[in-house]
Each structure stands twice: as C-alpha cells, then as structure tokens.
Amino acid sequence: MGLLSASCLLAIKAVRCYPPRCPFSASKSWLSTKTTPPLLGDRNILLMGPPGAGKTSVGRVLGQRLGLPVIDIDNDVLEESWEMPVAAKLAAVGGECFLEEEGEVLCNFSASGSVVSLTGSNPLHAPAMHHVKQTGLVVYLDVDTEDIVQRLSTMKVNRIVGQEAGVSMRKILRYRKQFYEKWLDVRVLCGTGDTVEDIAEKVLKAVRRYQDPDAETYVSTRSHCKGSTGNKTYFSDVVLEGLAPDGGLYVPTNGFPKIDTREWLRLADLSYPERALAILEKCIHPMDVPAVDLRPMVFKAYGANFASEAIAPVKHLVHNQYVQELFHGPTASFKDLALQLMPQLFAYCLPQMCNYLILVATSGDTGSAVLSGFSALSDSDRQRTGVLVFFPEEGVSEIQKLQMTAYREGNAKAVSVRSDFDFCQRAIKRMFGESEMTGYLAVEYGTVLSTANSINWARLLPQVVFHASAYLDLFRDGVIKFGDPVDVCIPTGNFGNAMSALYAKQMGVPIRKVICASNQNRIVTDFITTGECDLRGRPLVTSHSPAIDILKSSNLERFIYHVSDGDGHLVRELFAQLDREQYFRAPEPLLRKMQQEVLAGWCSEEDCLTAVRSVHAQTGYVMDTHTAVAKVVADRLQDGTCPVVICSTAHYGKFAPAVLGSLQQIQMNVPEDLVEQLRRLESLASSGPEMHAHVLKCLEERSSRQQAHTVCPADYNVLLEEVESMIQDCFLKVM
Structure with a gap:
C-alpha cells in the first residue's frame, strides 16, 4: 500500500x-424473543x-x-x-x-x-x-x-x-x-x-x-405467458443456454431494476470497473453470482487489457456531438466490452460434469472478441469449453480475418463459410432447434451447445454499462446536468447495441432517443420506418462497414417484446411468419410505439467515406467506417436540442484500406501492405485516436500465421460436421 x-x-x-446509549440490562436483553x-x-x-x-x-x-x-x-x-x-x-x-x-x-x-x-x-x-x-x-x-x-x-x-x-x-x-x-x-x-x-x-x-431469487427469473420472448409457473429460469441458466428452447431470446421477466438519481450521482466519479460492478450487481441476483465473486471478474475484464484507462472514454467531436470510443479492448471493437466479461460469467456458471461448445456466427468483430475472451480463461475452464466461430469468407475485412484465424491453439477455432453472416447465424439457430442433434452430442460426447452472440443475455447485459457510463461522463465533465436528455446514435445490424441502450434507459439513464444507423443493407431502418421486415429476394450487399452487413436482425425480437409490453404471443406469431414467408408487418399501434423510442436512418457507401474525410479535415480525428455511418445518420436525424453520443464501435485500423483510401482520395496512393497502411493512418490522426497496438501487432506477425484456414461451402450438413469434429478435437481426449 x-x-x-x-x-x-x-x-x-x-x-x-x-x-446516548440505549439502556440494555446486564442480562443482555438484546437477545430477547422477537415479537x-x-x-x-x-x-x-x-x-x-x-x-x-x-x-x-x-x-x-x-x-x-x-x-x-x-x-x-x-x-x-x-x-x-x-x-x-x-x-x-x-x-x-x-x-x-x-x-x-x-x-x-x-x-x-x-x-x-x-x-x-x-x-x-x-x-x-x-x-x-x-x-x-x-x-x-x-x-x-x-x-x-x-x-x-x-x-x-x-x-x-x-x-x-x-x-x-x-x-x-x-x-x-x-x-x-x-x-x-x-x-x-x-x-x-x-x-x-x-x-x-x-x-x-x-x-x-x-x-x-x-x-427471493424467484423474483429475478427470465422468460423467452416467445413465451405465451409472461408469468408462467413452469420451471424457473435463472441468470446462470440463460448464460449457459443462450437461446431459449422455443427459439426465442431470454429477457428478464420483470424488466430492469430502476436506479435512483442519488445513486447515479454516486457513480459519476467512479472508474468504469466500479460503475460496471455497481450496475451489474443490480442486474445479476447474488444467488447466481455473489458480489464477492462478481467483483474480480469485472476488474479482470476492464483492466490492463484495455489500452485506455477510461475503458470507454467520451470525447467531443463537433458541435453537440460526442463520440464514445468503444474500441480500446484487445480486439479493437465494442464487442470486447461484453466479451472480456461474458466468458468469465459463463465459466462461473458451468456445471462440473459438462463440456460446452460455444458456437458463434460473426459479421466480423464478434468472432475475434469471443476467441480473445475465452482464451483468457483459466486452464481448467478452457478444458471444459470449446469455441467454434463461423464467418463469411468474403464478408469481413482482411484484418478481421487475420484476427480470427490467428487463434490456432487450445479449444478455439474460426471457420469461414462461402456465404454471408445471415446464413451462418441461421445455421447455428437451426442447430439449437434440432433436439435429435443436440441430444446426440450430449449422449455421445457429454457436450452441450451454447452461444456467445448477442442473442445470449450475458453478451447483451454488459453493454448496458457503457451507455450509462457515457451519460455519467457527460455529467461529470459539466456538459449536462443530471436529468438532461441525450440522444445515442449507434451503427447497428443485429440491434443488440441499440437494445442495450434502451435497457439503460429503462434503468433510469435519461436517453431521449436511440438513433439506429444502417449501411446500404438498411434492414433495421426499413423496419423502424415502415414496420415491415421484408427479406424476400433481398440480397446482402457487402460494404465498407461489414460488421453491420446483416439482414436478419436477431435482437429486433427483444425490441418487439419490449415495446409490446411482453406480448410473447405476438412475437411468436411474427417471427414464425418471418421463418415461413420471409416477411412480416408490425401492427400499426406497435409501430407507433417503436418510433417513440427509436429513430432510424441509413447511409450510402459514398456518404460514409465522405464523412470519414470531412471529419478528419475539420478536426484531425480519424473515424472508422461504422462510426462514419453513425455520424451521417446523426447529422440527418438529430435535431441539435440536446447532445448526441455517437458510438464508435471499432478502431479505424481494422478497416484501413477503406479509411486510408477515403482520406487520400486517390486509391492508387494506398499501399498494398497493411502494416504500411496502418502506419500512414497513424500519421494522419493528428487529434486521435492512436493506433491500436494489438491490431498492429496482429499484422506485423501475420507472416507466421498465414496458414490455410478451413473454408466451408454454404451447406448446413458440412457445418454440422465441423461442429462434431471440433467437439472430438476438444473433448474426446477428455472422455
């Protein structure tokens, strides 16, 4: 000390x-019988x-x-x-x-x-x-x-x-x-x-x-009865299961706890890990994860593994716009804010006699973040957990691919698929829904499937913290008084980050509007503006912001459940129709309620790159392409009457060719070597952010990692074979 x-x-x-002392007799009357x-x-x-x-x-x-x-x-x-x-x-x-x-x-x-x-x-x-x-x-x-x-x-x-x-x-x-x-x-x-x-x-x-742990149970978004008296599902259950047996997503039966103003004010001067601990203690019942056990997990998750001591700092951009940098974790994306903690929660909740294989579909950033988070577990925990990541071969940046395929030791592997993210996600959800297959894996290998995508509640919950933290930073720095509204603009494809902002609002953070920013695939924008979720004949178009190249947005299911006041019957009907017909339309009253909480817009490829260039010319700050999508949409939809926090979900180094090409404008001047691209970008970022050390190191070591990774055709049965093979590699030696 x-x-x-x-x-x-x-x-x-x-x-x-x-x-003055209370009069207690020598006979110790304080041990008297209670009334x-x-x-x-x-x-x-x-x-x-x-x-x-x-x-x-x-x-x-x-x-x-x-x-x-x-x-x-x-x-x-x-x-x-x-x-x-x-x-x-x-x-x-x-x-x-x-x-x-x-x-x-x-x-x-x-x-x-x-x-x-x-x-x-x-x-x-x-x-x-x-x-x-x-x-x-x-x-x-x-x-x-x-x-x-x-x-x-x-x-x-x-x-x-x-x-x-x-x-x-x-x-x-x-x-x-x-x-x-x-x-x-x-x-x-x-x-x-x-x-x-x-x-x-x-x-x-x-x-x-x-x-009363029974007061904090979880229910599927497709449950017919919110107050069902069947088997209780607790936090530890939903962490391990990921997806509900009926195909729905887990949500708290009674919603989020409300934190009062004086308690929020207490959190304003605390560090990010201390804020996270106080908030998560409110959301995770101590019978599931006791506070004394949660604390070391949180402080390990948000410590020296982050390049910024502030973990998720908020910085002024221009006018009333602020950017929250969510990319200082080990894999340079906002996914680290959840996936440095979620694997620890998962390992804590693991039954002693089971092996678990974590299946992940990723559009880019989730894969490397999952692999990083689970690789940091203790040896004993890693012996009981395997991680298999599916990603689209042509749908991620070169750096994202290198980050994922670099994990070759231990029980972790990334496999690419000659299709898009939606195919990968659809295949995993199908695996969870086939009881014969999951039963076979359990009997033959003693292995249970789970997931670390944002469909898993333990993946979504930690993201609530950084939205609350952004508001507290603005208050602490004198930008707002506590209670003043702010808007939040989020580049989104799967709606998980946007949903976590809505949950932060439910806890008492004065968020006025959540603004969803889409790229040219714009599935979320179309749904929020028209009420129609239409996948019929709709191709997924690759873009400069691949992490949000998504058509089937899983967390819209939680959003509909949220705005419909827990109408599981409606959610079940709508998503059953989507599975059958690739289409559904939200009822008009529901659409009006959605639009009261969320605004949505989209950004073209040209406007995205123009935003990267214009912000740099104006401020010297370099944004990645996803942040640029949010900047464009915030400019269009935010009315300027309150501050807006733009979620910067990835470091620009992960998308170096597009960002450098935009800043230089002349593509022929963009060097082919990725390390040289990063060095040149770093020299251009006069007002930040600094180059991400882990991204740079990944590229500098790429020559030793350029071994061929597994590439699968877009065939569900082939992916099943990869799952069984991974289980054999991970656990057969144990069995």
Whole structure:
C-alpha cells in the first residue's frame, strides 16, 4: 500500500463521540424473543461499513421496523466485555493491539435473529468476520468517501487510528474499502443526501431481494405467458443456454431494476470497473453470482487489457456531438466490452460434469472478441469449453480475418463459410432447434451447445454499462446536468447495441432517443420506418462497414417484446411468419410505439467515406467506417436540442484500406501492405485516436500465421460436421 505502517494496517478505527446509549440490562436483553417473525429467520442482518456510515442509526430504524433486537458491537459487546468505553480501551492498548483484541471478542459473539451494527474495523480481522458471517447476511453500507469525511468532521472526529503524519483520512478510508468488498453479501449504494430512513429502506429492499431469487427469473420472448409457473429460469441458466428452447431470446421477466438519481450521482466519479460492478450487481441476483465473486471478474475484464484507462472514454467531436470510443479492448471493437466479461460469467456458471461448445456466427468483430475472451480463461475452464466461430469468407475485412484465424491453439477455432453472416447465424439457430442433434452430442460426447452472440443475455447485459457510463461522463465533465436528455446514435445490424441502450434507459439513464444507423443493407431502418421486415429476394450487399452487413436482425425480437409490453404471443406469431414467408408487418399501434423510442436512418457507401474525410479535415480525428455511418445518420436525424453520443464501435485500423483510401482520395496512393497502411493512418490522426497496438501487432506477425484456414461451402450438413469434429478435437481426449 505505502499508506500505512504495519501496525496501522492492523487497527484502523475512528475515535468518535457516541450518542446516548440505549439502556440494555446486564442480562443482555438484546437477545430477547422477537415479537414478529424475522425477515431472515434466525439469521442476523449484519450492517458493515466505514465509521460514519450510519450503521448504528440505520440499525435502530431497522430494528423498530422489523421488531428485532438491535445490537451495536461497540456499545453492547465490546464495552460490556471490556467494562470500559471503546475509546479508553484504544488509548490503553494502542492501535497495534486493538484490532486483535476486538477480533477476539467478536469471535466469541453469539446472537440470532437480530440487527447487528458491526464496527468500522471489524472487517479487518478475518477470523472474526468468518465467524459472524456464518450468523447472517452482511450488508455493506457503501457511502461515498467525501460524505464520510464530512460526517466525521461534524462528529468532531479529526483523526483515524493509524493515521500518521502526511497520510490523509481519505487514503485510509479508501484502503479500508477492499475489506468491505471482501466480506459483503449485498451492497447498499448510498447516495449523497440519503436519510437514515432512506438507507434503512434500501437495506430492507436489498435483504428481501436476496431472499427471493424467484423474483429475478427470465422468460423467452416467445413465451405465451409472461408469468408462467413452469420451471424457473435463472441468470446462470440463460448464460449457459443462450437461446431459449422455443427459439426465442431470454429477457428478464420483470424488466430492469430502476436506479435512483442519488445513486447515479454516486457513480459519476467512479472508474468504469466500479460503475460496471455497481450496475451489474443490480442486474445479476447474488444467488447466481455473489458480489464477492462478481467483483474480480469485472476488474479482470476492464483492466490492463484495455489500452485506455477510461475503458470507454467520451470525447467531443463537433458541435453537440460526442463520440464514445468503444474500441480500446484487445480486439479493437465494442464487442470486447461484453466479451472480456461474458466468458468469465459463463465459466462461473458451468456445471462440473459438462463440456460446452460455444458456437458463434460473426459479421466480423464478434468472432475475434469471443476467441480473445475465452482464451483468457483459466486452464481448467478452457478444458471444459470449446469455441467454434463461423464467418463469411468474403464478408469481413482482411484484418478481421487475420484476427480470427490467428487463434490456432487450445479449444478455439474460426471457420469461414462461402456465404454471408445471415446464413451462418441461421445455421447455428437451426442447430439449437434440432433436439435429435443436440441430444446426440450430449449422449455421445457429454457436450452441450451454447452461444456467445448477442442473442445470449450475458453478451447483451454488459453493454448496458457503457451507455450509462457515457451519460455519467457527460455529467461529470459539466456538459449536462443530471436529468438532461441525450440522444445515442449507434451503427447497428443485429440491434443488440441499440437494445442495450434502451435497457439503460429503462434503468433510469435519461436517453431521449436511440438513433439506429444502417449501411446500404438498411434492414433495421426499413423496419423502424415502415414496420415491415421484408427479406424476400433481398440480397446482402457487402460494404465498407461489414460488421453491420446483416439482414436478419436477431435482437429486433427483444425490441418487439419490449415495446409490446411482453406480448410473447405476438412475437411468436411474427417471427414464425418471418421463418415461413420471409416477411412480416408490425401492427400499426406497435409501430407507433417503436418510433417513440427509436429513430432510424441509413447511409450510402459514398456518404460514409465522405464523412470519414470531412471529419478528419475539420478536426484531425480519424473515424472508422461504422462510426462514419453513425455520424451521417446523426447529422440527418438529430435535431441539435440536446447532445448526441455517437458510438464508435471499432478502431479505424481494422478497416484501413477503406479509411486510408477515403482520406487520400486517390486509391492508387494506398499501399498494398497493411502494416504500411496502418502506419500512414497513424500519421494522419493528428487529434486521435492512436493506433491500436494489438491490431498492429496482429499484422506485423501475420507472416507466421498465414496458414490455410478451413473454408466451408454454404451447406448446413458440412457445418454440422465441423461442429462434431471440433467437439472430438476438444473433448474426446477428455472422455
């Protein structure tokens, strides 16, 4: 740490003035019989947090509301045991011994069915916390450090035990936080201005949530009954299954949790991983992934593997337009924001006795991001998971192809198909729907199929975070006041990123409109503007923005479910018609509701390249072709009355020939060598972004990777053979 001496690490406790004590008799009346059935049965509610967090005051309110005994460890346990005030004990033994003696007392503590306010330093003594944690649920009152400092000042506490000269109280409080994070069962995020009653209500809500995992189940978008009383489907189930058995996509049965304004304000000054953790804890039930296990996953996902410490920084572009750079992850696309976390969640939820093969269809960026994310798992997890990626041979950029085919070691492989993305995606969905085939794989090889496309809920959920983070950045930087609206413009083909923005809005982020930007394939634009999803005789046209070269947009199914208030019957009918006839039309009332939330437009190839060139001439900033599509559509559809965040979904280096050709205008001056293209682009980006190191390294090492990759015809049975062959390569040796 470098903040505290060894002795200070042992004992960090506030010397504070206590309020008048509640009169407890020597017979320890706080263990008396309850008058009403307790919330947790005989288990305690253990309030944990720094000094000044309000544990004692909140505990008293909870005790009154629940009719439970209230125990303050300082007043009712330590002082009775030592027969002296805590402050006097501290003065007598000194900081080095205090924590050990405090811990010894707590190790002998026994109570049940009570509200217990721990001391601020209890979590620093591991044996004591192991002991008390067995007795109940540890609720962490997560109060902002600045609020704590102000409260301690009001209480006339001007030092913390162990605080040496030159070491601020803030540093010690920040140091302590790691111990609170270690022992919590549930977090209560306390906003500035929250009253004791507010926090007590949040504690009750958090405890009730913990007790009721059945309130956070998932349902298929094609379910006939939203409140079905059949088998419950939990987060861990949907992570592994990917696609629902009826062919629909999983969504939360009761929608997204709402985060109040004071809690959003707390998140504004936090880092991206801290924001992600707070948001995801709200969305993933602790019975599925406990908070103490989720934290290391999140911090591993968003750490040194990203080129920018901000992870997803927001930068001013021109006028009221801001660009959120979502390409600083290891594969230089926004898919990394989900796929550095999703494989960890997947591995965490894996049953011990099963192997899983992850099938992925990609239009370019998802493939390399999936391969990167799953390759970062531990050896033991990789032994039980294989990844097989299908991509269109002629439908991705050369750099995207090199990124995918570079993965040749371990249980990961990319196979190209002489068709388009829609064929690849359709084939995978068909595999999931054929029970005979999936049953055969399960019996013969002990292997279950899953997917990491945005049809998988664990792929979509982390994307909610970066939309929330963009708004918080604008607020933190003074561009907007909290509550002011913003628009978000997203280049989209499969609608997953757009859907995650709508979910962020549902959580309370003040997004006014989600603007969907299509290239010349414009399936999403046509659907939003006309209500018609028409694939009849419609060819997929390759473009300079291949990641959105998609016709059958999977996440439109979630969007229709969302705007129809969960009408699974309607979703089932519409998509059954699409499968039969390659066409459906949304009812007029539904179309009007869609257009209230989403705007959509499309961009020609010429306009896309012109936008790359004009933005660079105006600002020196280099955009990739997908960001350029969003820029063109934002210029056309956004009214300028509020800021608009343009999602920059990929680094320009991944599409170097098109971007460099646009900037130089004369194609003959574009060098054939891809590394030289990147070097020249880097020299042109006077105001950023910098060249992506991983992309450059991939190309510089390409000579050692130019082995022939597997290329399949557009034949479903051939793809099935690739699946079985991959399973044999991955798991037969294990079997």
